[in-house]
Amino acid sequence: MRGKVETSNPATCEACHGNAPHPLKDAKLNDHTNKLACQTCHIPQFARGNIGTKMVWDWSTAGKLDKDGKPIIIKDSAGRVSYDSKKGDFRYETHVIPDYIWFNGTVNYTLRDTKLNPDQVVKINSFEGSPTDGKSKVWPIKVFRGKQPYDKATSTLLIPHTYGPDEGAFWSYFNWRSRSPRA
Ligand code: HEC
Numbered sequence: 001m002r003g004k005v006e007t008s009n010p011a012t013c014e015a016c017h018g019n020a021p022h023p024l025k026d027a028k029l030n031d032h033t034n035k036l037a038c039q040t041c042h043i044p045q046f047a048r049g050n051i052g053t054k055m056v057w058d059w060s061t062a063g064k065l066d067k068d069g070k071p072i073i074i075k076d077s078a079g080r081v082s083y084d085s086k087k088g089d090f091r092y093e094t095h096v097i098p099d100y101i102w103f104n105g106t107v108n109y110t111l112r113d114t115k116l117n118p119d120q121v122v123k124i125n126s127f128e129g130s131p132t133d134g135k136s137k138v139w140p141i142k143v144f145r146g147k148q149p150y151d152k153a154t155s156t157l158l159i160p161h162t163y164g165p166d167e168g169a170f171w172s173y174f175n176w177r178s179r180s181p182r183a
């Protein structure tokens with residue numbers, strides 16, 4: 001599915017500052033606002049102030065139990081949950097330099113029934129744009145990487161059944177293979 005990001009949205013920088021926000025002594029900066037999003041210069045890093053942001057989520061390690069059969073939570077040196085039996089491994093970073101892309105406002109979304117190619121990295125959301133389409137600017141983005149289950153029979157993403165009293169509920173029984181009532 002494709003969607004358009006609303007560019008006349010009042011929450012954009014331009015809605016308040018206009019397209020030529022820099023005063024005369026810095027007027028050269030205004031020459032770049034047609035090709036560079038404001039955020040590209042004004043947000044050179046994110047997760048500053050040592051507040052970590054999740055960068056990687058690996059579902060494939062979920063379900064490990066301790067010797068008493070109880071779920072495990074492990075924290076990293078900064079006190080952030082880096083392993084949770086319910087969810088798998090997480091990795092955090094601080095002072096992250098964004099990735100930069102050409103973006104024209106159109107986003108492609110992977111939905112429940114979108115076929116994916118399991119031989120390559122699946123982009124759950126991808127952004128359209130190019131330096132030559134006359135509509136795109138360079139935007140800073142956060143790329144969040146993960147490993148998550150998909151249905152081998154239909155090549156679509158799975159919605160894991162996590163919660164509930166039945167044996168299929170992963171967070172109760174920690175066994176991907178037990179039968180869910182919907183199976
Ligand atoms: C709701 C309106 C609004 C939006 C949206 C907005 N700003 Fe501002 N911004 C302001 C106001 C008001 C000021 C203060 C102006 C002043 O003090 O003269 C300001 C100040 C600034 C300053 C100067 C800060 C300083 O220390 O002098 C920068 C840089 C800035 N904004 C960048 C941005 C960027 C980049 C965005 C988009 C990510 C943005 N603004 C979105 C209203 C807004």
Ligand code: HEC
Nearest residue numbers: 013014017018019021022023026029032033036037038041
């Ligand atoms: C090419 C990089 C670049 C881009 C693109 C850019 N800015 Fe800036 N902006 C700067 C720099 C650098 C300064 C600080 C200039 C200084 O301190 O003299 C600045 C200063 C500002 C200020 C403070 C101006 C003042 O009165 O001192 C505002 C507000 C601002 N930018 C808003 C924006 C908005 C809104 C956009 C998008 C329309 C934008 N900027 C795009 C680099 C950029």
